[in-house]
Amino acid sequence: MKNSIRVFKSQSELASKLAEEVVRRIVASATVERPFAVALSGGSTPGLLYSLLGDEFSNAVPWEFVHLFWGDERCVPPDHPDSNYLIVKKHIIEKTGIPPVNVHRIKGEEDPSFEAMRYSAEITSILHDRDRLPVFDLVLLGLGEDGHTASIFPDRMDLLNSGRICEVAVHPVSGQKRLSLTGKVINNAEAVVFLVSGIKKAEVVKSILSQEDGASRYPAFHIRPVYGSLDWYLDEEVGWMRSVQPK
Numbered sequence: 001m002k003n004s005i006r007v008f009k010s011q012s013e014l015a016s017k018l019a020e021e022v023v024r025r026i027v028a029s030a031t032v033e034r035p036f037a038v039a040l041s042g043g044s045t046p047g048l049l050y051s052l053l054g055d056e057f058s059n060a061v062p063w064e065f066v067h068l069f070w071g072d073e074r075c076v077p078p079d080h081p082d083s084n085y086l087i088v089k090k091h092i093i094e095k096t097g098i099p100p101v102n103v104h105r106i107k108g109e110e111d112p113s114f115e116a117m118r119y120s121a122e123i124t125s126i127l128h129d130r131d132r133l134p135v136f137d138l139v140l141l142g143l144g145e146d147g148h149t150a151s152i153f154p155d156r157m158d159l160l161n162s163g164r165i166c167e168v169a170v171h172p173v174s175g176q177k178r179l180s181l182t183g184k185v186i187n188n189a190e191a192v193v194f195l196v197s198g199i200k201k202a203e204v205v206k207s208i209l210s211q212e213d214g215a216s217r218y219p220a221f222h223i224r225p226v227y228g229s230l231d232w233y234l235d236e237e238v239g240w241m242r243s244v245q246p247k
């Protein structure tokens, strides 16, 4: 597993450099025979990245050869302010003209257990597989202060080794139901990128990247692509411990 850490002076530089990298990867590999399949992160951090992809970088991307999926979704309607789909709709889908058939929304308004099965089947129908698991070209992930990623929370470490592609989860504080890709699917990707900013996450990031004692309690610690690359895109508030090097 190739592992890299990149630290940027600001969130805007972080988003810009990551947008460049995402476009580079898409252009390098997306074809009509093999469209580029990306699972997008939820949360607020990637908003600037998505805005750049839908504006400054939009013309550089062959959107007809890109398939958008989500790493997780809140169990809310697509027009709900909590919806991870809504932010992508605003910044990318409405601006780029990406073909609707290339947008694979998790239907947060549906029964969660049923939607977990439906979304899993949709992923399986689009992506090729390896080790009997679907292969995403890129999985973008955020990181919670409790070390969660996607919607794999510390109280559901079993989702890291689930045999299912997508599972129902519950936010441990809000009780909000979620749908999330599972750990094995994420670790089967060709590339996983964590996008993390803000001082509140500095300790968790340091703990994970330094593999400190106790870091294994964080779900994100267990995101280690079997075949693919793992890159951390951090702003200075998070990555100020520049001495931190992945082991």
Ligand code: 6PG
Residues within 6 Å of the ligand: 041, 042, 043, 044, 045, 046, 071, 072, 073, 074, 084, 141, 142, 143, 144, 148, 149, 150, 151
């Ligand atoms: C979600 C995300 C979740 C998120 C982290 C960080 O649906 O909320 O998938 O894993 O990436 O909680 O969220 P922020 O970017 O809002 O800090």
